[in-house]
Amino acid sequence: MTPLDKVEGRAIPFGLKNVDTDVIIPAHWLKTTTREGMGRGAFESLRADPDNLFDSADFKGAPILIAGDNFGCGSSREHAAWALGDLGIRVVIAPSYSDIFSGNAVKNGILPVVLPQAAIDRLMEVAATDPVFVDLEHQTVTTQFQDRFSFEIDPFRKMCLLEGLDEISLTEKSDAAIGAYEKKLDADRPWMRPAA
Amino acid sequence: MTRPRTLYEKIWDAHVVEQRPDATCLIFIDRHLVHEVTSPQAFAGLRATGRMVRRPDLTLAVPDHNVPTTARLDASGNKLPIADAESAAQLAALEKNAPEYGIRYIDAVAPEQGIVHVVGPEQGFSLPGTTIVCGDSHTACHGGIGALAFGIGTSEVEHVLATQTLLLQPSKTMEVRVEGEVGPGVSAKDIILHITGVIGAAGGTGHVIEYTGSAIRALSVEGRLTVSNMAIEGGARAGLIAPDETTFAYLKGRPYAPKGADWHAAVAYWKSLATDPGATYDKTVVIDAADIAPSVTWGTSPEDVVPITGIVPDPASFADPSKQAAAAKSLAYMGLEPGTRMQDVPVENIFIGSCTNSRIEDLRAAAAVIKGRHKADNVKWAIVVPGSGLVKAQAEAEGLDRIFTDAGLEWREPGCSACLAMNPDKVPAGERCASTSNRNFVGRQGPGARTHLVSPAMAAAAAVTGKLTDVRELMA
Numbered sequence: 001m002t003p004l005d006k007v008e009g010r011a012i013p014f015g016l017k018n019v020d021t022d023v024i025i026p027a028h029w030l031k032t033t034t035r036e037g038m039g040r041g042a043f044e045s046l047r048a049d050p051d052n053l054f055d056s057a058d059f060k061g062a063p064i065l066i067a068g069d070n071f072g073c074g075s076s077r078e079h080a081a082w083a084l085g086d087l088g089i090r091v092v093i094a095p096s097y098s099d100i101f102s103g104n105a106v107k108n109g110i111l112p113v114v115l116p117q118a119a120i121d122r123l124m125e126v127a128a129t130d131p132v133f134v135d136l137e138h139q140t141v142t143t144q145f146q147d148r149f150s151f152e153i154d155p156f157r158k159m160c161l162l163e164g165l166d167e168i169s170l171t172e173k174s175d176a177a178i179g180a181y182e183k184k185l186d187a188d189r190p191w192m193r194p195a196a
Numbered sequence: 197m198t199r200p201r202t203l204y205e206k207i208w209d210a211h212v213v214e215q216r217p218d219a220t221c222l223i224f225i226d227r228h229l230v231h232e233v234t235s236p237q238a239f240a241g242l243r244a245t246g247r248m249v250r251r252p253d254l255t256l257a258v259p260d261h262n263v264p265t266t267a268r269l270d271a272s273g274n275k276l277p278i279a280d281a282e283s284a285a286q287l288a289a290l291e292k293n294a295p296e297y298g299i300r301y302i303d304a305v306a307p308e309q310g311i312v313h314v315v316g317p318e319q320g321f322s323l324p325g326t327t328i329v330c331g332d333s334h335t336a337c338h339g340g341i342g343a344l345a346f347g348i349g350t351s352e353v354e355h356v357l358a359t360q361t362l363l364l365q366p367s368k369t370m371e372v373r374v375e376g377e378v379g380p381g382v383s384a385k386d387i388i389l390h391i392t393g394v395i396g397a398a399g400g401t402g403h404v405i406e407y408t409g410s411a412i413r414a415l416s417v418e419g420r421l422t423v424s425n426m427a428i429e430g431g432a433r434a435g436l437i438a439p440d441e442t443t444f445a446y447l448k449g450r451p452y453a454p455k456g457a458d459w460h461a462a463v464a465y466w467k468s469l470a471t472d473p474g475a476t477y478d479k480t481v482v483i484d485a486a487d488i489a490p491s492v493t494w495g496t497s498p499e500d501v502v503p504i505t506g507i508v509p510d511p512a513s514f515a516d517p518s519k520q521a522a523a524a525k526s527l528a529y530m531g532l533e534p535g536t537r538m539q540d541v542p543v544e545n546i547f548i549g550s551c552t553n554s555r556i557e558d559l560r561a562a563a564a565v566i567k568g569r570h571k572a573d574n575v576k577w578a579i580v581v582p583g584s585g586l587v588k589a590q591a592e593a594e595g596l597d598r599i600f601t602d603a604g605l606e607w608r609e610p611g612c613s614a615c616l617a618m619n620p621d622k623v624p625a626g627e628r629c630a631s632t633s634n635r636n637f638v639g640r641q642g643p644g645a646r647t648h649l650v651s652p653a654m655a656a657a658a659a660v661t662g663k664l665t666d667v668r669e670l671m672a
């Protein structure tokens with residue numbers, strides 16, 4: 001996973017609320033067996049409009065996406081995060097996310113920044129014409145106009161993103177603890193194993 | 197004295213392998229359900245890193261999302277080829293990956309095949325008090341038998357395959373209590389649609405919802421699975437219903453359920469899981485069952501619910517300006533005018549199926565309405581898709597298939613079907629579908645398709661009249 005620290009550049013002033021994963025990547029794009037190339041399907045229904053933001057000269061390839069409440073709601077498909085990543089997005093900024101989406105984003109090296117609606121409104125305004133700066137180390141989003149918004153992030157997620165860490169290798173360090181749990185479970189509740 | 201705990205807290209505590217310095221915990225996963233769509237990249241990841249599946253015995257794979265629901269075998273019993281190349285590739289990948297990693301696999305043509313969330317409880321693979329994950333957000337379904345079950349993404353599928361654990365933050369708890377008795381024609385689906393309308397599509401975000409109260413207790417296991425299935429539509433990661441005698445009676449004797457002395461030990465344990473008196477939830481919503489009517493959605497968010505006797509709302513009637521904008525967009529997509537009576541909305545397509553409503557009780561409810569009647573002429577496409585091969589066989593033994601086909605509905609092979617537009621079952625652009633599935637999102641049933649979520653009995657009623665209909669009017 002590519003480490004993520006400072007991301008600066010154009011931010012797509014998208015702003016919509018309740019953007020579900022069917023909008024981010026329609027179901028027919030799920031019929032793949034690899035992760036690559038999914039950016040072509042990102043926001044497909046919106047990009048059918050030739051004047052859409054995503055393909056405009058200003059925002060094509062922009063690394064930041066600004067959205068409204070409950071971004072990534074709907075299905076658990078991780079393809080949504082792959083599609084955003086493949087489209088070139090490293091940071092999403094929104095007032096809230098679906099739980100599953102924000103987890104999937106981090107696992108795929110995308111930072112989900114949570115900021116209040118007022119900050120979003122201001123960033124939308126700036127983003128229309130100017131770049132936005134995201135600093136994960138210092139947990140800030142800034143602009144060249146003295147705007148400075150701090151955000152919270154779970155320290156573990158932060159470390160994973162900063163170091164580009166793969167979660168499975170981290171968990172494998174707990175192998176002994178998992179083994180001990182399994183042993184105790186077999187002793188305490190042997191019926192938990194599938195009977196047949 | 198230990199602190200009184202909720203059902204959720206008890207299951208969580210029993211699964212903590214390790215606690216990290218922050219609140220994050222490494223949680224043991226008791227059951228992992230795998231289907232063909234969200235697993236190929238996970239197996240590819242294992243292969244690339246040379247990892248094995250830690251607990252193949254706790255893993256069950258079954259194809260469901262993009263299997264066609266038309267005949268799968270030819271006259272001489274050979275597998276028919278799958279027309280869509282990408283679907284065929286995903287199905288072939290699962291068929292190859294499962295045995296390669298020693299995972300239990302139910303083939304697309306096996307009698308037990310079905311939608312993964314129907315198969316889990318039906319096989320007794322899903323049990324109360326277990327943690328269950330699957331790469332599909334409606335995994336919440338298994339909460340209906342008292343399992344902590346939730347959807348995960350493909351990276352997490354790979355993580356569970358490799359380690360049988362997940363790193364999770366504890367959720368907040370929310371109680372949705374439905375007290376009293378529901379009226380005639382009101383089903384579990386209407387209860388959960390009504391709840392979603394009340395709490396909103398983000399009402400449960402960050403929470404696990406426990407459904408309690410006499411109206412929930414009165415539900416069969418099938419009904420409870422329907423309710424918990426749609427916990428995610430209210431924004432929650434999972435739903436839970438405390439296991440009780442109804443649950444135990446349902447599970448007893450199922451293939452993977454505990455047997456003999458183990459069964460008694462299991463029941464004793466399951467009984468200990470109920471929320472303790474005095475335990476508190478972070479949030480409680482109380483609903484009067486008498487307020488719940490047969491319900492229907494008008495928009496493109498599952499919170500857009502009205503009673504069937506209601507009208508299409510005016511976007512201006514919402515207080516929140518962003519909801520006003522969303523409602524206006526929804527209505528444009530749905531081709532509906534504010535003020536239209538829901539009962540005047542014609543439908544051209546009927547879908548009875550999905551992990552929300554494809555169990556035997558659902559099919560019985562639909563058949564009871566449609567028996568001796570015929571679908572309306574304006575209904576072009578009406579399909580009934582049982583949730584599993586075993587449901588299908590049971591329905592056929594009861595003669596339900598004949599009731600449907602005599603009425604002009606199609607009787608299909610089990611699978612996800614028109615719940616999502618991934619397989620050949622799709623709703624044409626601009627057309628409406630009265631659907632027993634769980635999502636009415638833009639494009640969910642096909643590009644441009646307009647979905648109205650309803651109960652099985654309501655879908656059957658709509659098939660008969662060709663428009664959204666109050667099923668109570670068709671009940672003798």
Ligand code: SF4
Nearest residue numbers: 334550551612615616
């Ligand atoms: S029926 Fe629909 S919701 Fe259920 S598992 Fe299949 S696609 Fe997911």
